[in-house]
Amino acid sequence: MSEATQPFPQLPVSRPYRSHKIRACDACRKRKVRCDVTSIGEDCQLCREQGKTCQYSVDEKPPRLRRLPLSDPSASERQRNNTPVLKRRHTLIDDPEKVEVPEPRAQNWEGSHVRTDDRANDAPNRSDKGRQSLHIVGPAISSDAHVLEQYMSPGWPEGRTNDNPYSVYFSDPSKPILYKKVPRGRVGLSINDNAGVNQREIFEQIFYPNATQIRQLYLAKIHPAFPVIDEKLLTEPATSQSKGAAALLCDVYASALVYWNQSPLSAGRPRPDQRYAWNLAVQALADDFLGPDLSTLQAQVVELNGRPVYSIIGNTVGNGRGVALSYSLGVNRNPSQWSIPQQEKNLRVRLWWGVLIHDRWGSFAHGTPSSISSKHHDVPIPALEMLLPHESVSLEYRRSSESFIALCQMTEILGQALPLVYDLEGNSQKDTSKVVRRIEVDLDKWEDSLPDYLSSTSNRVTVSGSSSLRLCYLSLKMLICRISLHAVSQQGSTEAIEAYRFRQVESRHAAQAIVDFITSLKTFHLAEFWLPYTTYYLTSTITLLLRFAVETTEDSVAETCVSSVKMFTSWLRHAREVDDWDLAEDCLNNCEGIIARMTKNGRRPQQKPVQEAAPPVNFFDTEPRNDWLDATLPVSYGPMDGSGQVRDLWDMFRFDEQFPV
Template sequence: MSDYSGRASVSTNSGVQSASTTEDTIMTPEEGSAHVVSPAIADDDLVFREYLSNEPPTLGRCMIRSHATVIQSSSAKARPIMFHIVPKRGQREIESRRLAQSHLIALEELLDPYNQDLIDLFFAKVNICFPIFDEEMFRRTYTTNKESMSPSLLCHLYGNSLTYWRSSPRLHTQPCPEQRSAWLQAEDAMNAEWRCTSGISTIISIILNLCGRPSSHHLGNGAMLGMAVALANSFGLNRDPSHWNSSPSEKRFRIRIWWLLVIYDVWSSLAYGTPPHIHHSQCDVPAPIAEDILGTSASSDRMAATDCFVALIALTEVLSHCLEHVYKLESFVTDTDLRPDLDSFLVIWEDSLPTDELRRSVLRGTRLNAPGTANLRLAYLSVRLLICRSRLNHDNSSKDDIDSHHNIQARRVCEDIVHLVQELDEVSLADFWIPLNAHALTSATTFLMRTALRSKGSVRNPSLKLARTMIDTLQWYRRQYEWDMAENCIANCSDILDKIELVCNAVDQYPAELDLSFLEGFDFAAIDTYQC
């Protein structure tokens, strides 16, 4: 079987044989992986087929060579897509596969007898909000053909599940295995599989790695994300499969995996301050709809989580438009030009939220108990904050004016983020969170501290109080619930906030000029990744 579900077998006079099943995407390739061929060569192949093939060229499914296939959209303007099989690497492939399998065995021995519980926990906590797998297909393959599944994929699935150990009724009374050891085994398994022929299972392993918490290795995450995008382009995931000769489940799977990559690419760009890898002009994959993810039957929780996921995809597109302004190297656009576009994108997204319950949760911050809603609320506020700060940084007249409209708007969004954090309960803290959203907490806190430093009197005190509330609340969550999303903000802001409070309180008590000498050499930009 192949990792690439769109690869067809060698054609016969009667047509192309059926493509492999969706299960192949979580297994290791037996023959090799399908790789996109240059568009120029694909065009040449169309000419050859017209003259050499026994079938009419309008069918767009026959092949003239072994292990290659051309897939063509029904649209006359669509560029044909040709794939070629990259063969496996012989003995090196066998040895690397064996090494990856050994890491999976070691991890499962560490987790025994809770392996199946962790699978259940993954689908209850992660997959419901971030639908990587078709649960029924995964469980069937795991039960009947586990030895053919990617060891790296399974290791990373286990690693993700350990984050939610405390929320499992069966597991929370047992000591949780050390997460660091689990992630080391997962990364070693991935390194071993990288020496094999890569497939879509490799991309899924990377997505699971990026989902992993706690997340701290920014450079490593960025490198893996770049590799995943490169592989996705190689496997044609950036192209619309709607008219391909594949099963509906395969088409839905390819679309879903592509958009999971887009989500991580765009939100990583916001969090890490690096331009996105994926560009609109180089992909034409339609966004998934809720019906394609849910299937025929679903619980109310799953329906709510799917609505959140579809809304997150749409919000990711809004953020992508915002980041085009952030990373534009030409002369900055004026504030007048910037404001209508970005604001209107966000307003359209707000109006597109499918249910009243979701609108109340995301826009007002009420009833954040449905799976994924708290994460979506924080993501929404982070986009609002980015837009406010973009306008502020492009308007030189108000940048240093603490009472300007743009500054006030940005402070209000930061206040909303602080209030969101305050209102989280144990259920929300144990819910699914994209690790990249932790940077929104840091951005809000740094902006509040910056405002306090540049202001006097009535503005300074509320900003300092909000920043202190954020840090105190996050420290409590980390101690009481081991909430790793708090770590980035605490590590980057706690000490500097103590110093700012000390100086500001002294100035309020004794009329004197504010002494900021202790901030000399301190790099705010290094911790404020949302600077535009």
């Protein structure tokens, strides 16, 4: 045989797969895709995409089991011993010692964010019961368990393994941190070890051959302004292909689609269906919650960041599920002194603040009470070094990370205001005023501490997340003004009339400030990172301005409010159609029906003259119970949800102001 006809040494010498000139590698054969090889000996395009090397299996087919006839005297004995009888080349293997039976694998989570497969050392751990996770021990019994741990013998009786149910992470006698080993899933319910793997493969088929570019799009557009996941899960091929990160990758792929038109991938290719993508991600995460760990919590936080919002109820339930898992894994505790790697400490701090941000700003947007109390966590605000993957990051990346720190600081201030909204017992006007003054002082200090590139006067520099941060700040100020307005209205004295009118003007100016800020944004501002809850703050702004237009007795004020709303919605329409801003679309779907029925001056059209009457004590007694504005409010809240109706946050107060405007 000549040298030209010799087979390439890296390829198997067996016959090529079917009639192909070059045999397909194992990965392409498994996924049933074309194996594109530029030249013999190089890796195919799919393996290069995943950072792998083409593998060509040359093993023969696994031997089949041969059933022995019942007349065989050794058949019953082999069945009792579970000894497989293999047939290879028409020869029986009767010696059971020569038969290799693969051992089952057990999964164990040891505080890492990626699951690892380890072989069990003893037979009982090879079952589903051996798949263990760690659950934090409550402070009521952690000190007891810690004392007992100190008096336990370091050795173990012969023939017994380490069955200590506790793991000490922090040995401070005053507040020890212990974890207890518990089954990762329900006993008797099979855990899907491949949760999200099928959905991830579907995503990679859709994005083929640009799955890596989609992950890089997430790292460029979302991660700097909201760094709650481990970057290695997206940058290292071996880690990104692990089973433990499959559900997280699905949420990353779905989240990045909102920025599809801003990437080179959009050239000549339409954006994949976002609804279908989110359905895949939601299903993958639901399977992953059957045996959750820290990777599951990362996926949940990324899903709550997703845009557009297709289900408010789904996001609210997902937020509660994420908070409960955070408590279970002890993410709400300060890990700075724990006996874990520094990388995991940083991840836990970032992850907790991601959970807290979604809990409180989602509470502000959706009208549901917050699930986290300020007294139930002690995680410090992350330092800038915890957010940067390495020191040589760009200036834009560093500034976006600082906007995340500023958002964490403002989230703490929001936590002071939410109890004033959802406390059913209510506070006195004096107590409410004290809290409001303290919040206003904290907000002023927070604004003064911002660097120039995050302040309102800096529009020359683009920092991803800064515009969303500014809108959250203005929305919080509007909430504080509305709380003060309600508190003054409950006094019921003539001395409070001027204070009420002042607070009403202040609230109207706060809403107008949001309109002025949003309409001043340019296209590149809309391409930044935005929290999905900001669309509901825009809806609240429009609702509040329309209410002032209805309630005021001054035609000039009513006309100003209505014209401002119409100008605002016109700008949002342009942002939706030209800039493809999904947040504008959500707001318009909620408010266009109301605006279409508004008159020019916000007054109800008069069909016939009405006799003048003395103004009532309660201003709202002049309105029938189901007036025209209330009839227009129940519209679908969300572009495709239909699961709820407009529930503005201001309605949670059940206002009954005592003073006419």
